[in-house]
Amino acid sequence: MRLVQVALDLPVPRLFDYRLEGAIEGDPAGRLVKVPFGPSGKPSKIGVVVGAITHSDQPAEKLKAAEIVATLPALPHEWLELCRFCAQYYHHPLGQVMAFALPPLLRQGKRPRQLQPKVGAGETAPPAGNRPTADQQTAIDAIVAAQGFTTFLLHGVTGSGKTEVYLRAIEAVLAKGGQALMLVPEIALTPQLEARVRDRFPAARIVVATSGVADAARARAFLAALAGEADIVLGTRLAVFMPLPRLGLIVVDEEHDPSFKQQDGLRYSARDVAIWRARQRNVPIVLGSATPSLETFHHAMNGRYTLLALPERAVATAELPTVVTVDTRQQKLQDGLSQELIAAVSERLQRKEQSLVFLNRRGYAPVLACPACGWISRCRRCAANLVLHLVDRRLRCHHCGLEAPIPRACPDCGNLDTQPFGRGTQRLEERLATLFPEARILRIDRDSADSPRKWQALLEKIHRGEADILIGTQMLAKGHDFPRLTLVGVVGADAALFAADFRAPERLFGQLMQVGGRSGRHQLPGEVLIQTEYPDHPLYRALAAHDYAAFAREQLDDREAAGFPPFSFQAMLRAEAGELADALAFLKDAVSRAPSFAGVTLYDPVPMRLFRVNSRERAQLLVEAKSRRELHAFLDDWLTTLHALKTPRGLRWHLDVDPLDY
Numbered sequence: 152m153r154l155v156q157v158a159l160d161l162p163v164p165r166l167f168d169y170r171l172e173g174a175i176e177g178d179p180a181g182r183l184v185k186v187p188f189g190p191s192g193k194p195s196k197i198g199v200v201v202g203a204i205t206h207s208d209q210p211a212e213k214l215k216a217a218e219i220v221a222t223l224p225a226l227p228h229e230w231l232e233l234c235r236f237c238a239q240y241y242h243h244p245l246g247q248v249m250a251f252a253l254p255p256l257l258r259q260g261k262r263p264r265q266l267q268p269k270v271g272a273g274e275t276a277p278p279a280g281n282r283p284t285a286d287q288q289t290a291i292d293a294i295v296a297a298q299g300f301t302t303f304l305l306h307g308v309t310g311s312g313k314t315e316v317y318l319r320a321i322e323a324v325l326a327k328g329g330q331a332l333m334l335v336p337e338i339a340l341t342p343q344l345e346a347r348v349r350d351r352f353p354a355a356r357i358v359v360a361t362s363g364v365a366d367a368a369r370a371r372a373f374l375a376a377l378a379g380e381a382d383i384v385l386g387t388r389l390a391v392f393m394p395l396p397r398l399g400l401i402v403v404d405e406e407h408d409p410s411f412k413q414q415d416g417l418r419y420s421a422r423d424v425a426i427w428r429a430r431q432r433n434v435p436i437v438l439g440s441a442t443p444s445l446e447t448f449h450h451a452m453n454g455r456y457t458l459l460a461l462p463e464r465a466v467a468t469a470e471l472p473t474v475v476t477v478d479t480r481q482q483k484l485q486d487g488l489s490q491e492l493i494a495a496v497s498e499r500l501q502r503k504e505q506s507l508v509f510l511n512r513r514g515y516a517p518v519l520a521c522p523a524c525g526w527i528s529r530c531r532r533c534a535a536n537l538v539l540h541l542v543d544r545r546l547r548c549h550h551c552g553l554e555a556p557i558p559r560a561c562p563d564c565g566n567l568d569t570q571p572f573g574r575g576t577q578r579l580e581e582r583l584a585t586l587f588p589e590a591r592i593l594r595i596d597r598d599s600a601d602s603p604r605k606w607q608a609l610l611e612k613i614h615r616g617e618a619d620i621l622i623g624t625q626m627l628a629k630g631h632d633f634p635r636l637t638l639v640g641v642v643g644a645d646a647a648l649f650a651a652d653f654r655a656p657e658r659l660f661g662q663l664m665q666v667g668g669r670s671g672r673h674q675l676p677g678e679v680l681i682q683t684e685y686p687d688h689p690l691y692r693a694l695a696a697h698d699y700a701a702f703a704r705e706q707l708d709d710r711e712a713a714g715f716p717p718f719s720f721q722a723m724l725r726a727e728a729g730e731l732a733d734a735l736a737f738l739k740d741a742v743s744r745a746p747s748f749a750g751v752t753l754y755d756p757v758p759m760r761l762f763r764v765n766s767r768e769r770a771q772l773l774v775e776a777k778s779r780r781e782l783h784a785f786l787d788d789w790l791t792t793l794h795a796l797k798t799p800r801g802l803r804w805h806l807d808v809d810p811l812d813y
């Protein structure tokens with residue numbers, strides 16, 4: 152009788168023993184199996200064989216039979232190791248890690264019908280690409296010459312041609328018969344990028360892996376990659392779980408982007424997992440960004456990562472934009488717009504150039520208020536306000552999706568004159584339309600681009616020059632190249648300067664640098680106007696000087712003084728329940744059961760900033776340690792206790808390792 156241990160998609164950190172039915176050759180590890188689970192005794196679940204065992208603690212007559220899914224190949228040893236690493240590092244049940252890492256179809260034990268991935272025609276000669284600049288060549292040479300595992304930080308200003316460096320490095324890997332994995336942030340994976348890669352490698356087998364890809368295609372891509380039949384895997388964070396037997400290079404573009412961190416279930420950082428994979432395979436990895444995360448920059452400074460710099464734009468005529476602040480303390484704004492910004496937009500209109508007004512808040516106004524009695528539009532399910540959307544005349548919660556019509560009168564006092572308070576993109580749009588009736592205005596936010604198709608259509612419209620003024624949220628900040636864009640106006644950025652979250656300045660700096668970097672990428676010089684009440688703030692000064700390093704050093708000094716990452720290592724235990732008190736009580740109990748580790752600090756449980764979402768109340772507890780090893784030793788010990796606790800019904804908890812959100 153052969154015994155195996157099987158990982159199942161269940162929220163418990165343990166494996167299950169089964170008998171293996173039928174004869175199979177070789178090691179059963181990595182095979183998908185159909186197993187009975189629960190009282191019915193019928194095969195009902197799909198699991199992954201983790202390994203053969205010689206002995207089970209279960210009595211032999213109790214062991215049920217696992218049936219191998221013969222139509223699917225075994226998952227490679229390396230892939231099992233990858234999942235095991237994630238299970239350990241993120242303290243997540245192995246079966247759930249695997250279930251997440253597998254495409255949905257395979258997770259159900261099904262095989263997609265047709266298998267071949269799309270292959271380029273391969274007849275046309277590939278375009279040569281631009282002749283690399285000296286800086287690009289230095290970077291390419293270093294990556295291509297890397298012997299084994301090396302982490303590169305490609306720190307290149309916006310428009311410096313990082314993509315060209317990636318493509319050349321990938322070219323070298325393909326020429327040696329290797330596979331390349333390229334990860335990009337969610338919003339950046341557009342058909343243009345895919346087309347650019349396909350264009351450049353017409354003979355390569357390229358698969359795209361994102362959560363947006365249909366189930367069958369995702370399963371096909373996975374199996375093709377597993378069989379070594381994909382040369383390039385291009386995808387968002389979940390692509391980091393693609394099996395790649397010939398892996399030769401990993402690229403993580405915009406490595407600082409928060410979308411690489413998953414915020415539910417398996418809370419992994421695709422960038423960090425990618426680095427682990429590069430080490431596992433002993434291959435180079437390139438992290439690219441104009442505004443690296445401070446963690447990454449820190450490692451580049453202390454020599455753990457190799458820094459490759461592209462300090463100038465690749466196109467000789469494209470200069471970095473001029474960045475100036477507009478002091479808004481001394482003037483009356485028109486719906487948030489200063490005289491200077493209005494004049495600058497007007498100038499662009501006359502010159503037939505594009506302007507972009509950046510405001511990271513969608514909707515018309517963040518809240519509807521009654522000046523007579525103080526009523527404000529609140530979400531009854533969340534600790535948040537209902538945002539006023541005038542376009543479709545609704546009040547809408549951005550956290551739980553609750554919608555309500557706009558009340559004709561104040562629900563509390565009957566006052567007919569309720570007022571929008573504050574401003575969002577729709578209000579800016581309205582004001583700009585009044586100021587510039589002749590201009591073609593395009594608003595780009597999650598309301599106007601609520602599907603990839605609409606987003607695509609909007610991008611194409613901008614590229615065709617069919618808009619004079621763009622109004623956008625951070626959606627517009629990434630990777631896009633708008634030839635006639637010469638002005639970026641930044642509105643309402645100050646709030647992030649003083650946010651409670653210690654990562655807020657890092658994010659703000661990155662966003663503003665990115666969005667500013669959209670301008671002046673071609674012959675026309677770009678200008679960035681930042682409206683602020685703090686024109687002398689060091690963050691804005693560093694932006695004006697295009698001095699990421701100065702900003703980063705200052706932030707790192709602050710973090711070192713405060714003992715924040717990357718100078719400490721954190722995990723967050725979060726609990727949610729119907730009542731905040733229950734969530735807090737659970738966390739307090741968890742604290743009292745924590746083993747004592749000298750280098751580990753547990754902070755007091757506190758309600759989360761947004762403590763109620765969708766009628767669930769949430770609290771959290773920060774754990775901080777001096778060393779990563781100590782943190783994980785502590786967590787291993789602590790979580791064993793927590794998993795054994797009987798929690799009240801309706802209470803759920805999870806652990807977030809290296810949390811990005813507070």
Ligand code: ADP
Pocket residue numbers: 281282283284287307308309310311312313314315465466632
């Ligand atoms: P980044 O990703 O660093 O912002 P891109 O890779 O998008 O920059 O390149 C910016 C622009 O510069 C693109 O239009 C690209 O075609 C062009 N470019 C890149 N490298 C070169 C080069 N060596 N010579 C001329 N143009 C280049």
Ligand code: ZN
Pocket residue numbers: 521522523524525526561562563564565566
């Ligand atoms: Zn009222």
Ligand code: ZN
Pocket residue numbers: 530531532533535548549550551552553764765
């Ligand atoms: Zn809500």
